[in-house]
Amino acid sequence: MRQIVEADWPLFCRLLKEPKVIELAFDQPSPDEIQARFDSRLPEWTHNSEHWLCLIIIEKETGKSVGVTGFQIDQQDRSRAEVGYLLLPEYHGNGYGTESLQRLVQFAVEELHLSCLTATVTDGNEASCRVLEKCGFEFSQRIPDAYEIRQQRYDDLIYTLAVNKTL
Structure with a gap:
């Protein structure tokens, strides 16, 4: 993985x-x-940045860019961050989401000493829930009717990873 650049548009x-x-x-x-x-x-991203750290996920064998992952540190509690990821559909189900999230968690814990990571998933996105669970995140909260997509309301599912569980 590497930080996003203009050529990744x-x-x-x-x-x-x-x-x-x-x-x-x-x-x-x-x-x-x-x-x-x-x-x-x-x-350029640093621990003090307010913007998302956005990393390009690169397939090892081919060098092709397959998606993005990253996090944004909470501005009120800089020991916490929200993670996110998106993969091109032709790479879904190949473990890239899990592998990239594991590396992201490792970086957040070992280099930045973050104490808690969270992720928000739209209810019904079972694949993202599985990725998070494989990486040690636990379902922590359901927020009913929190988000609208195509004029339909969805619950937000909040997943949390407490760092002491990963060490």
């Missing part, structure tokens, strides 16, 4: 437009919103 744009990627995550953003999200992730 085609991957990022595709991830945020691909129906199979976003169907249980969010409505397709407008071109301006996609550009703003991309631009917000480009500055």
